[in-house]
Amino acid sequence: MTPLERIQEKFPGEIIAADTFRGDETAVIRPAALKTIAGFLKLTPGLDFNFLMDLTAVDYLFYAGGRIRKESRFEVVYHFFSLKNNHRIRLKVPVDEKTPEVDSLSGLWASADWFEREVWDMFGIRFAGHPNLKRILMYEEFQGHALRKDYPVNKRQPLIGPAN
Amino acid sequence: MSGISSPANFFTSKLNDALGWARKFSIFQYPFVTACCGMEYMSTNCAHYDQDRFGAGFPRFSPRQSDVLFVVGTISHKMAPVLKTVYDQMCEPKWVVAFGVCTCTGGFYDNYSTVMGIDTIIPVDIYIPGCPPRPENVLDGLMKLQDKIQKGEQSRFLYDPRTKIGRPAEVQGPYTVEGHINHLESKP
Numbered sequence: 001m002t003p004l005e006r007i008q009e010k011f012p013g014e015i016i017a018a019d020t021f022r023g024d025e026t027a028v029i030r031p032a033a034l035k036t037i038a039g040f041l042k043l044t045p046g047l048d049f050n051f052l053m054d055l056t057a058v059d060y061l062f063y064a065g066g067r068i069r070k071e072s073r074f075e076v077v078y079h080f081f082s083l084k085n086n087h088r089i090r091l092k093v094p095v096d097e098k099t100p101e102v103d104s105l106s107g108l109w110a111s112a113d114w115f116e117r118e119v120w121d122m123f124g125i126r127f128a129g130h131p132n133l134k135r136i137l138m139y140e141e142f143q144g145h146a147l148r149k150d151y152p153v154n155k156r157q158p159l160i161g162p163a164n
Numbered sequence: 165m166s167g168i169s170s171p172a173n174f175f176t177s178k179l180n181d182a183l184g185w186a187r188k189f190s191i192f193q194y195p196f197v198t199a200c201c202g203m204e205y206m207s208t209n210c211a212h213y214d215q216d217r218f219g220a221g222f223p224r225f226s227p228r229q230s231d232v233l234f235v236v237g238t239i240s241h242k243m244a245p246v247l248k249t250v251y252d253q254m255c256e257p258k259w260v261v262a263f264g265v266c267t268c269t270g271g272f273y274d275n276y277s278t279v280m281g282i283d284t285i286i287p288v289d290i291y292i293p294g295c296p297p298r299p300e301n302v303l304d305g306l307m308k309l310q311d312k313i314q315k316g317e318q319s320r321f322l323y324d325p326r327t328k329i330g331r332p333a334e335v336q337g338p339y340t341v342e343g344h345i346n347h348l349e350s351k352p
Contacts, residue, residue, distance in 0.1 A: 137242075137277075138242065138276075138277070139241070139242050146275075146276040146277070151276070153274070153275065154274065155276060156241070156276065157241065157276070158241045158244065158279070159241055159242070159244055159245050160244050160245050160248055160285060161244060161279065161284045161285045162284055162324055162325060162326060
């Protein structure tokens, strides 16, 4: 039984979509169930996803040149790895534009702390329960979130020097 | 003090020549290395290309002890105030070398985070383009800088990307003994 099948069996109502491509398993899950499913993946014997490899986000505004419209503008993507079982799984959480907030996983994986700060900095997605949610790459004076697709490509916010 | 025949003029101009000669062969550089150009900078500085042949082999990691600022690598807007502070901490006379195309113009970066050329912040004397520049290219730039030091020239202009022209920077002019004497004499 693969990890994807395990969570499909355990949380049938919380999985929006799931697919497997050449052994890479992906599940799109409901935001409310993120903490429960992530905790299940980490703490269940036989799954032991003890390594959060990556946590990032995608902005689907103007996706495929605007031809494809997603229900939610953002998606937060989690890549987990089990060092013990050599398993990988990817979770995706759709995030609304109006209330861009998901639960923080920093209590489960310490590495989520900085990843979540980066996602907040670049995409403006808040993480509920994060101990220190402030910008990590850009400076505090920076307005807006640079990797949102509606951030102008040539907009400059220099600390010193002319705005070029 | 006017006219070449003046003994004081003869003396100061010859002294400036000697000072320039001494300075150009004892460059104390401050390497401000932020990115991949640093690899090429190291190879220029090490035995194969040996920057020390030109008297520029000794990096000082204090801006107060150095007279040439090597800006090596991409400068982000977050880093820009630090670079400006380091430049301001250096004592006159001082020169700036823009090493690599990122420091010259921003290079292939055109985004929210990158400074489009450090000459928008501090005046630059020598531009060494390349991504990264070959060590030969760096040595060529270094020799051009030596010519500039010998002549007692310093850049005093910043680039304004909005108007596409230079604007004067609030820095002192080139240091000359003659200028120094004039300065002392002009004091009440």
